Amino acid sequence: MSKLNYIFGFHAIVSRLKQNYESIREIYLDEKRQDQRSRELLNHAESRDIRIIRCDSTRLARIAGTLQHQGVAASITSNTREVNLEDILVSLHETALFIVLDGVKDPHNLGACFRVAGALGAHGIIVPKDRSVGITPTVHKVASGAVDFVPFVTVTNLARTLRELKIHGIQIIGTIAETTEYISAVDLTVPSALVFGSEQKGLRRLTREQCDILASIPMVDSNINSLNISVAAGICLYETLKQRVIR
Incomplete structure (x- = not known):
């Protein structure tokens, strides 16, 4: 049994009802x-013959693991669109665009990255298996459904995966604060992977060494030297979209 x-x-x-309703076993509603x-x-739910269980908010909080459940929860058999990177690369018919997260352990940040990835056209999120938060109920909530259609790739060796992306003709762009080369000056019309480190430690040395380009987001106030990772991802993805589509 799953x-x-x-x-x-x-x-x-x-979103799960629209994208993959077969995976829903029961819905719990306040x-x-x-x-x-x-x-x-x-x-x-009823049109798809999914069982509805009415319950009080205390039981919902116990199921969801939080009081911020909006009065609804669901049991599911599959948690994410976790896929093989090679399968994505083989099936792509557009100019590749990936988000790579090096050491992001906050589920709110991962959920927000899913949301911007879905909104701005990234083909997947890549994370190291042992240095990332997984798909949790909070990630689902913050992502507002994007977990159901943005592919999620976990890898055992991030540096090796970045080398494999380069073999497929994908440039690796690391985002750091300590450079004057801005993301807007980078050619993002070619296949690209945007790499973001944790807010506390940034990119690891081995990850940075695999980057073809290191770029930053310009800051007006020198007292602020970093952004929330999902904000940074949104800015870089929008710059990519602007170069590729809006022009």
């Missing part, structure tokens, strides 16, 4: 919620 995982929040569950949003969720 292991059950749990997700919570309306966006995460509605017995006090009778609003339009809840009724629409019920209609979606």
